[in-house]
Amino acid sequence: MEFLLQPLTLVTFFPLLGVLVLLFxxxxxxxxxxxxxxxxxxxxxxxSLWVLGMFTASNPDLQLVAKYxxxxxxxxxxxxxxGVDGLSILLVLLTxxxxxxxxxxxxxxxxxxxxxxxxxxxxxxxxMTGVFLAHxxxxxYVFWEFTLVPxxxxxxxxxxxxxxxxxxxxxxYTMAGSILMLLAILWLGIQGGTFSVPxxxxxxxxxxxxxxxxxxxxxxAFAIKVPMWPLHSWLPDAHVEAPTAGSVILAxxxxxxxxxGFLRFNIPLFPQAALQLAPWIALFATxxxxxxxxxxxxxxxxxxxxAYSSVSHLGFVMLGMFALNSQGMQGAILQxxxxxxxxxxxxxxxxxxxxxxxxxxxxxxxxxxxxxxILCSMMLIVSLSSMGLPGLNGFVGEFTILLGAWGAGTAxxxxxxxxxxxxxxxxxxxxIMAAIYILYMFQKMFLGPEGSIVAEVKNHGxxxxxxxxxxIVTIVPILVFIFWIGLYPKPFFDLxxxxxxxxxxxxxxxxxxxx
Amino acid sequence: xxxxxxxxxxxxxxLVAWAxxxxxxxxxxxxxxxxxxxxxxALGLALTLGFTLSQLGLENTGFKSMVVVDGFSVFVNALLxxxxxxxxxxxxxxxxxxxxxxxxYYTLMLFSISGMMLMAQAADLITVFLALELLxxxxxxxxxxxxxxxxxxxxxxxxxxxxxxxxxxxxxxxxLVYGATGATSLTGIVAAASAGTSSLLLTIGAALILVGLGFxxxxxxxxxxxxxxxxxxxxxxxxxxxxxxKIAGFAALLRVFATAFPSLAVDMAPVLWAISALTMIIxxxxxxxxxxxxxxxxxxxxxxxGYILMAFVPYGNxxxxxxxxxxxxxxxxxxxxTSFGAWGVVIALEQKxxxxxxxxxxxxxxxxxxxxxxxxxxxxxSLIGFPPTLGLVGKFYLFRAVLSGGYVxxxxxxxxxSLISAYYYxxxxxxxxxxxxxxxxxxxxxxxxTTAGTALVTVIVSLMPQGLFAWAxxxxxxxx
Numbered sequence: 001m002e003f004l005l006q007p008l009t010l011v012t013f014f015p016l017l018g019v020l021v022l023l024f025x026x027x028x029x030x031x032x033x034x035x036x037x038x039x040x041x042x043x044x045x046x047x048s049l050w051v052l053g054m055f056t057a058s059n060p061d062l063q064l065v066a067k068y069x070x071x072x073x074x075x076x077x078x079x080x081x082x083g084v085d086g087l088s089i090l091l092v093l094l095t096x097x098x099x100x101x102x103x104x105x106x107x108x109x110x111x112x113x114x115x116x117x118x119x120x121x122x123x124x125x126x127x128m129t130g131v132f133l134a135h136x137x138x139x140x141y142v143f144w145e146f147t148l149v150p151x152x153x154x155x156x157x158x159x160x161x162x163x164x165x166x167x168x169x170x171x172x173y174t175m176a177g178s179i180l181m182l183l184a185i186l187w188l189g190i191q192g193g194t195f196s197v198p199x200x201x202x203x204x205x206x207x208x209x210x211x212x213x214x215x216x217x218x219x220x221a222f223a224i225k226v227p228m229w230p231l232h233s234w235l236p237d238a239h240v241e242a243p244t245a246g247s248v249i250l251a252x253x254x255x256x257x258x259x260x261g262f263l264r265f266n267i268p269l270f271p272q273a274a275l276q277l278a279p280w281i282a283l284f285a286t287x288x289x290x291x292x293x294x295x296x297x298x299x300x301x302x303x304x305x306x307a308y309s310s311v312s313h314l315g316f317v318m319l320g321m322f323a324l325n326s327q328g329m330q331g332a333i334l335q336x337x338x339x340x341x342x343x344x345x346x347x348x349x350x351x352x353x354x355x356x357x358x359x360x361x362x363x364x365x366x367x368x369x370x371x372x373x374i375l376c377s378m379m380l381i382v383s384l385s386s387m388g389l390p391g392l393n394g395f396v397g398e399f400t401i402l403l404g405a406w407g408a409g410t411a412x413x414x415x416x417x418x419x420x421x422x423x424x425x426x427x428x429x430x431x432i433m434a435a436i437y438i439l440y441m442f443q444k445m446f447l448g449p450e451g452s453i454v455a456e457v458k459n460h461g462x463x464x465x466x467x468x469x470x471x472i473v474t475i476v477p478i479l480v481f482i483f484w485i486g487l488y489p490k491p492f493f494d495l496x497x498x499x500x501x502x503x504x505x506x507x508x509x510x511x512x513x514x515x
Numbered sequence: 516x517x518x519x520x521x522x523x524x525x526x527x528x529x530l531v532a533w534a535x536x537x538x539x540x541x542x543x544x545x546x547x548x549x550x551x552x553x554x555x556x557a558l559g560l561a562l563t564l565g566f567t568l569s570q571l572g573l574e575n576t577g578f579k580s581m582v583v584v585d586g587f588s589v590f591v592n593a594l595l596x597x598x599x600x601x602x603x604x605x606x607x608x609x610x611x612x613x614x615x616x617x618x619x620y621y622t623l624m625l626f627s628i629s630g631m632m633l634m635a636q637a638a639d640l641i642t643v644f645l646a647l648e649l650l651x652x653x654x655x656x657x658x659x660x661x662x663x664x665x666x667x668x669x670x671x672x673x674x675x676x677x678x679x680x681x682x683x684x685x686x687x688x689x690x691l692v693y694g695a696t697g698a699t700s701l702t703g704i705v706a707a708a709s710a711g712t713s714s715l716l717l718t719i720g721a722a723l724i725l726v727g728l729g730f731x732x733x734x735x736x737x738x739x740x741x742x743x744x745x746x747x748x749x750x751x752x753x754x755x756x757x758x759x760x761k762i763a764g765f766a767a768l769l770r771v772f773a774t775a776f777p778s779l780a781v782d783m784a785p786v787l788w789a790i791s792a793l794t795m796i797i798x799x800x801x802x803x804x805x806x807x808x809x810x811x812x813x814x815x816x817x818x819x820x821g822y823i824l825m826a827f828v829p830y831g832n833x834x835x836x837x838x839x840x841x842x843x844x845x846x847x848x849x850x851x852x853t854s855f856g857a858w859g860v861v862i863a864l865e866q867k868x869x870x871x872x873x874x875x876x877x878x879x880x881x882x883x884x885x886x887x888x889x890x891x892x893x894x895x896x897s898l899i900g901f902p903p904t905l906g907l908v909g910k911f912y913l914f915r916a917v918l919s920g921g922y923v924x925x926x927x928x929x930x931x932x933s934l935i936s937a938y939y940y941x942x943x944x945x946x947x948x949x950x951x952x953x954x955x956x957x958x959x960x961x962x963x964x965t966t967a968g969t970a971l972v973t974v975i976v977s978l979m980p981q982g983l984f985a986w987a988x989x990x991x992x993x994x995x
Contacts, residue, residue, distance in 0.1 A: 182911075
């Protein structure tokens with residue numbers, strides 16, 4: 001049982017302790033339930049900081065490895081294998097950081113079945129952290145599929161009017177991708193005699209035609225999760241119907257599981273296929289950037305607008321990653337974190353308004369700045385961060401990605417056919433479009449003449465109020481990071497640098513071996 | 516009868532004797548105390564289970580090679596006896612509540628189980644047929660046990676007529692095999708076949724046996740009886756039948772084909788491939804449109820027969836077959852546990868006159884009875900093949916075996932149909948948690964224990980499957 005005391009086991013499974021406590025608490029005492037979940041998630045965040053403290057940034061390999069035999073009979077070779085490196089450390093921290101914030105945001109928003117809500121939320125945290133830390137394909141698959149279950153309940157029970165449709169669509173869509181990945185995982189396990197990812201990578205030697213198919217099978221799972229255009233149609237439904245905290249986690253962490261999957265499995269396991277298919281992924285990513293931005297602009301529902309903006313932002317992440325050079329990948333990882341922070345905060349703020357007005361239609365809003373100045377100034381910062389204003393986090397990520405994409409296929413790139421300049425130029429258009437739809441949303445909702453909703457809320461007997469202390473405390477930690485990454489991103493890049501360089505070097509070796 | 520004969524069949528003899536005595540003893544148990552009969556039946560099953568487990572590691576034949584005991588038979592018998600115990604636990608409160616409390620119920624169950632056990636130990640086609648009849652006849656009666664309810668009588672009659680028909684197929688198949696090889700013992704057949712008498716007659720005979728056993732395990736296209744019988748029979752009987760008859764059918768199929776017909780693998784593999792694929796596709800597709808939980812689970816049980824059949828497709832390939840059959844056995848365990856649990860929940864919600872059986876009756880269960888709903892969620896996830904349940908581990912094992920055998924297409928059909936199945940299993944979850952309603956349930960100790968127990972085991976064993984894996988792969992070692 002010594003494996004229970006491994007730092008990575010603790011950070012993953014600690015929320016289960018909270019679940020266990022919650023099970024035995026009375027469901028009437030809602031604040032007790034909330035505090036239990038809150039403290040559990042804060043302690044988990046504490047453990048994640050402890051993990052960060054033990055993490056050596058200059059070491060590109062897996063660290064704090066916990067490796068135990070799990071199922072080793074009958075030709076099986078499955079291990080409990082957890083480890084953290086530069087590719088995953090930030091995402092683990094992001095998960096542990098966003099979970100307490102989301103729980104705090106539900107304080108008054110979730111009044112029904114609080115106990116079940118908190119249990120599902122903590123279970124979700126276990127699944128997400130596990131996904132980022134697992135290095136055995138079977139273990140990874142278990143965590144990966146497991147995240148679906150609590151999220152499905154969160155959307156389906158506490159969601160909006162079309163929640164059931166959205167929940168089932170989310171579940172089936174994601175599962176459709178995963179089952180193809182399952183076949184690919186099994187194939188790898190049979191051929192390699194192990195499910196351990198590092199061992200499979202170092203063994204290598206998968207013929208390039210088979211790499212191609214396996215790459216596609218993994219892509220099916222990850223591209224749906226990201227979601228990449230044209231597989232994104234579940235996302236707006238899930239986002240719009242999910243409760244605020246669900247949207248935050250969905251945008252903030254769950255989508256990153258897809259991009260992380262590409263980085264962790266697709267690229268290192270099938271480097272030749274990755275090199276071969278990178279232009280195609282870049283094409284779809286660029287289409288996603290432009291399409292997402294254009295469709296965002298057309299939305300009448302603010303949550304849908306933010307949802308489509310995610311399609312656009314994650315297009316950047318994919319583009320940077322498949323530039324397959326150090327800048328692109330580092331930008332991609334940072335942008336994953338950025339998107340988690342900015343879009344998470346956007347959903348939180350939208351949720352805080354929605355809690356008072358119960359409508360998400362942009363056109364009924366207007367002139368809120370005078371009534372709710374704190375909310376609006378925070379919204380402004382987050383919006384500017386989301387559209388990539390220099391000095392805030394979004395800019396750093398997008399700029400690095402565009403640099404990476406520009407350089408792909410030229411001297412520093414791992415291969416020739418990418419045509420990076422064109423993709424960079426096209427997707428830079430996406431940055432401009434982001435400015436348009438976000439400023440448009442901001443202007444309609446918070447500036448100009450007073451919208452009809454202000455009067456309507458008054459008719460119901462209470463005026464719109466500004467953020468209270470709890471809500472401010474929810475947002476401020478995110479704002480801190482928005483500025484920190486925007487002004488001084490070096491520590492973040494330092495964390496991931498060595499691991500990314502390692503991966504790029506491996507790719508270059510693979511490129512040389514290509515026929 | 517020598518001592519060896521006796522010891523080979525010891526558990527079976529004990530169970531049959533126990534059943535006969537129970538039949539007599541039951542006469543003297545007053546109507547208010549029928550719980551005593553249930554208790555005695557459970558005791559008999561538990562004792563037999565003990566004797567069965569004492570046979571672990573034993574390899575022997577008895578009665579002039581008519582029956583055999585080996586790792587495989589012990590594994591299957593243990594699983595059958597476990598199903599028997601679960602079946603008694605589910606039936607105990609149910610028969611009382613539905614006014615079906617008659618002592619024969621448990622005796623018939625014991626007789627049926629002894630038939631199933633004989634099936635797992637059969638080493639001769641004649642024994643297979645004998646076992647088939649011994650397991651089926653009590654099941655026909657049990658299906659009609661809720662007489663004079665028309666549904667139940669219809670179920671009994673339908674099962675009997677179609678079952679008799681399928682027995683005919685098996686018997687005719689045996690006759691043809693005998694004609695081709697001059698032997699009915701499995702070893703005799705394989706010896707004759709390898710001596711070069713592999714003929715069309717033998718192939719046809721084997722195919723007819725496949726038809727008959729395919730009927731017992733409810734494989735498409737021999738599944739037509741399943742939904743009606745499962746729906747009409749008293750639910751406790753259905754739960755037992757869905758597990759027991761399937762285990763026994765697969766055990767016989769496996770034993771007969773792996774031992775006697777390895778030479779036919781080239782001809783049989785495509786047939787098994789097609790049956791398995793069709794069973795998965797049709798079972799899952801039709802289940803989508805069901806609104807009655809019993810019918811839905813009936814189609815789900817058809818679909819799962821398809822998954823288990825996947826494991827049989829590479830039975831002629833000596834490199835893959837042991838892994839694949841072990842995977843089949845493991846999946847069988849996963850299915851039996853999950854299915855008993857799910858039927859347990861169905862029984863908890865069933866009211867008199869067949870009320871409470873629509874899926875819509877499950878609305879609001881998550882709010883009102885969170886533990887029951889959580890258990891049902893575990894079962895549904897396990898049937899889909901989702902973590903953290905035994906269903907996922909089982910499917911992982913199964914698909915891996917099928918892929919190792921080179922049947923990528925079949926594995927693909929398997930995963931796609933799993934996806935389809937997610938839709939209708941999730942509908943139960945949706946109804947329980949996301950619709951408002953006032954469900955009525957029956958609280959009963961043994962039923963609760965069975966449901967909670969199977970749910971816990973489904974989760975826990977999925978996290979620690981090592982032991983079961985090892986046992987399953989050891990059980991099939993000597994078959995090949």
